[in-house]
Amino acid sequence: xxxxxxxxxxxxxxxxxxxxxxxxxxxxxxxxxxxxxxxxxxxxxxxxxxxxxxxxxxxxxxxxxxxxxxxxxxxxxxxxxxxxxxxxxxxxxxxxxxxxxxxxxxxxxxxxxxxxxxxxxxxxxxxxxxxxxxxxxxxxxxxxxxxxxxxxxxxxxxxxxxxxxxxxxxxxxxxxxxxxxxxxxxxxxxxxxxxxxxxxxxxxxxxxxxxxxxxxxxxxxxxxxxxxxxxxxxxxxxxxxxxxxxxxxxxxxxxxxxxxxxxxxxxxxxxxxxxxxxxxxxxxxxxxxxxxxxxxxxxxxxxx
Amino acid sequence: xxxxxxxxxxxxxxxxxxxxxxxxxxxxxxxxxxxxxxxxxxxxxxxxxxxxxxxxxxxxxxxxxxxxxxxxxxxxxxxxxxxxxxxxxxxxxxxxxxxxxxxxxxxxxxxxxxxxxxxxxxxxxxxxxxxxxxxxxxxxxxxxxxxxxxxxxxxxxxxxxxxxxxxxxxxxxxxxxxxxxxxxxxxxxxxxxxxxxxxxxxxxxxxxxxxxxxxxxxxxxxxxxxxxxxxxxxxxxxxxxxxxxxxxxxxxxxxx
Ligand SMILES: Cc1cc2nc3c(=O)[nH]c(=O)nc-3n(C[C@H](O)[C@H](O)[C@H](O)COP(=O)(O)O)c2cc1C
Ligand code: FES
Numbered sequence: 001x002x003x004x005x006x007x008x009x010x011x012x013x014x015x016x017x018x019x020x021x022x023x024x025x026x027x028x029x030x031x032x033x034x035x036x037x038x039x040x041x042x043x044x045x046x047x048x049x050x051x052x053x054x055x056x057x058x059x060x061x062x063x064x065x066x067x068x069x070x071x072x073x074x075x076x077x078x079x080x081x082x083x084x085x086x087x088x089x090x091x092x093x094x095x096x097x098x099x100x101x102x103x104x105x106x107x108x109x110x111x112x113x114x115x116x117x118x119x120x121x122x123x124x125x126x127x128x129x130x131x132x133x134x135x136x137x138x139x140x141x142x143x144x145x146x147x148x149x150x151x152x153x154x155x156x157x158x159x160x161x162x163x164x165x166x167x168x169x170x171x172x173x174x175x176x177x178x179x180x181x182x183x184x185x186x187x188x189x190x191x192x193x194x195x196x197x198x199x200x201x202x203x204x205x206x207x208x209x210x211x212x213x214x215x216x217x218x219x220x221x222x223x224x225x226x227x228x229x230x231x232x233x234x235x236x237x238x239x240x241x242x243x244x245x246x247x248x249x250x251x252x253x254x255x256x257x258x259x260x261x262x263x264x265x266x267x268x269x270x271x272x273x274x275x276x277x278x279x280x281x282x283x284x285x286x287x288x289x290x291x292x293x294x295x296x297x298x299x300x301x302x303x304x
Numbered sequence: 305x306x307x308x309x310x311x312x313x314x315x316x317x318x319x320x321x322x323x324x325x326x327x328x329x330x331x332x333x334x335x336x337x338x339x340x341x342x343x344x345x346x347x348x349x350x351x352x353x354x355x356x357x358x359x360x361x362x363x364x365x366x367x368x369x370x371x372x373x374x375x376x377x378x379x380x381x382x383x384x385x386x387x388x389x390x391x392x393x394x395x396x397x398x399x400x401x402x403x404x405x406x407x408x409x410x411x412x413x414x415x416x417x418x419x420x421x422x423x424x425x426x427x428x429x430x431x432x433x434x435x436x437x438x439x440x441x442x443x444x445x446x447x448x449x450x451x452x453x454x455x456x457x458x459x460x461x462x463x464x465x466x467x468x469x470x471x472x473x474x475x476x477x478x479x480x481x482x483x484x485x486x487x488x489x490x491x492x493x494x495x496x497x498x499x500x501x502x503x504x505x506x507x508x509x510x511x512x513x514x515x516x517x518x519x520x521x522x523x524x525x526x527x528x529x530x531x532x533x534x535x536x537x538x539x540x541x542x543x544x545x546x547x548x549x550x551x552x553x554x555x556x557x558x559x560x
Contacts, residue, residue: 029529030529056538057523060532071533074536218355270347
C-alpha cells in the first residue's frame with residue numbers, strides 16, 4: 001500500500017486530490033455519483049460577505065478543449081452558508097474548504113473572520129483572482145502590493161490554514177507568490193481561470209453577457225503547469241496546482257512540477273466520477289514506479 | 305431522484321430530414337424512472353470541439369422495450385457527431401435530470417401542447433404520459449415548412465395535431481400563435497417548448513387569457529447537475545439554475 005496522505009501546513013489531506021471552487025457546488029451535487037468523502041478536500045463555491053446574483057445569462061461558452069465562464073460569484077452570502085449549508089456538510093468525512101471572495105479588503109476580512117468559528121472548516125482559500133467581477137476579485141491578485149495587503153489583513157484575523165488562490169493574468173507569477181508568502185499565507189493555489197473572450201461571427205455579438213470571461217479546462221493546462229513550476233521554485237510554502245486536470249497523468253504532472261496537491265475543476269462536469277479515478281490513478285502510478293509515498297513525487301521533475 | 309451515469313446502446317439512428325435524427329437507445333440494465341420534461345446530459349467524445357456534454361430532452365420512453373428516444377437537431381459539432389453515430393455504439397449519459405411538467409387536476413381539462421423546432425422533443429413523451437393518465441392532450445406544432453415537420457404520426461397516437469408552417473406548405477400559414485385555434489377555442493393548460501421567441505409569444509397569450517402555462521427552457525449548460533451555475537434564468541424567486549429548478553417553469557414565475 002502506498003501512502004497518499006499529504007499535509008498542507010496544518011491541513012491534513014487523505015490524498016492530494018481536491019475539487020476546484022465553483023465546479024463542485026457544495027459537494028452534495030455529486031453525492032449520487034461518488035462517495036464524496038473519498039476526496040482529499042472539497043473547495044466549495046466562491047463565498048462573499050453579502051449575497052450576489054452573479055452576471056446575467058449567457059454566462060458560459062464552450063471553446064476548443066475548454067470553456068469560458070462568467071458566473072460572477074453567484075452565492076447567497078456567508079451568513080446563509082453558515083446557517084443553511086454548513087450544517088449539511090459537517091458529517092462529510094473530508095476537508096471542507098471555503099473559497100472566499102470580496103470587492104474590498106474589509107469584505108474579505110469580515111468573511112474570513114466568520115469562518116474562524118466553524119469547527120469543520122479547517123482552511124479557507126482566498127480568491128484574489130476572479131476575473132468575472134467588476135470590483136475587487138482579480139485586482140487584488142494582479143499587484144504585489146494589493147495582494148500583500150489583503151492577505152496580511154486576513155492573516156491577522158484568520159487563525160486556521162490560509163490558502164491564497166492566484167490569478168494567471170499577470171506577467172510574473174513568482175513575484176505575486178512571494179508577496180503573498182511574505183504576508184503570511186500558509187499555501188498558494190493556482191491557477192484561477194485565464195481571461196478570455198468568444199465572439200459569434202453570425203450575430204456579430206460577444207458570446208458572454210460580460211463580453212470577457214474566464215477560460216478553464218485542458219486548453220489552459222500547459223500555461224498552468226508552467227506557472228505552478230515557477231511558483232513552486234519561488235516560495236517555500238506548499239503549492240496546490242490546477243488548470244485543465246482531466247486525469248491522473250495530468251495531476252501527476254502538476255505534482256512533478258512542484259504541487260503538493262491538486263484541484264480538479266471543469267473535468268467534473270464531463271465525468272462526475274473523475275476525482276475518484278484520479279485518486280486511484282495516482283495510487284497506481286506510485287505502485288508502478290516503486291514510490292511508497294505520494295510526497296516523493298512532489299517537485300521530482302528531472303532534467304533532460 | 306437518484307441520478308445515474310449510464311452507457312446506453314444506440315439501436316436505431318433514423319434520419320427524419322436533413323437536420324433532424326431520431327436516435328433510439330436501449331440499455332442492458334432497466335432504465336430508471338424518467339419524468340416527462342426531464343433531460344439527459346450526453347457525452348459526445350473527447351475531441352476539442354465537443355468537450356462538454358450536451359443536454360437533450362427525453363423525446364420518448366418506451367418502458368416495455370426499455371428504450372429511450374432522443375430527437376437530435378443538427379446545430380453544431382456535437383449534434384453533428386451524435387447524428388453520425390452508428391447503431392451498436394455505446395453512448396454515455398447522465399440521467400434523469402431536471403424537474404418535469406405538472407399534471408392537470410381534472411380529466412376534462414382542455415390541454416394544448418405547443419412545440420416548434422427541436423422543442424417538440426419533450427412534448428411527445430409528455431403527450432404520451434398525459435394520454436396514459438387518461439387526459440386528452442392536443443398538439444400544435446410549428447415548422448418552417450412541410451419538410452421540417454417530424455414525428456407527426458407519433459403525436460397523432462396521443463391526440464389531435466394542428467400544424468402551422470411559415471411558408472404555408474402544410475397546415476395554416478404563419479407562426480404557432482397565429483393559428484386559428486387560439487381564436488376559436490379556450491384552453492385550461494398550455495405547455496410549450498421551442499425557440500425562445502415562440503415560447504414568449506405563447507406565454508404572452510397565456511398570461512393575457514389567464515391560462516396556466518408551463519414552458520421548458522433550453523439554456524446552455526455546463527454540468528446539468530446544479531454545480532456550475534452557468535444555466536441561469538431570472539425568475540420571481542431570483543436568478544436560478546435551469547438544470548435543477550427547471551427546465552420546466554410556470555410562465556408566471558419567469559421574468560420575461
Ligand atoms: C463555472 C466555473 C466557476 C468557477 N468559480 C470559481 C469561484 O467561485 N472561485 C474560484 O476561486 N474559482 C472559480 N473557478 C475557477 C476554478 O476553481 C479553477 O481555478 C479553474 O477552473 C481552473 O481549473 P480547471 O481547468 O480544472 O477547471 C470557476 C471555474 C468554473 C469553470
Ligand atoms: S448547467 Fe451547471 S448548474 Fe446548470
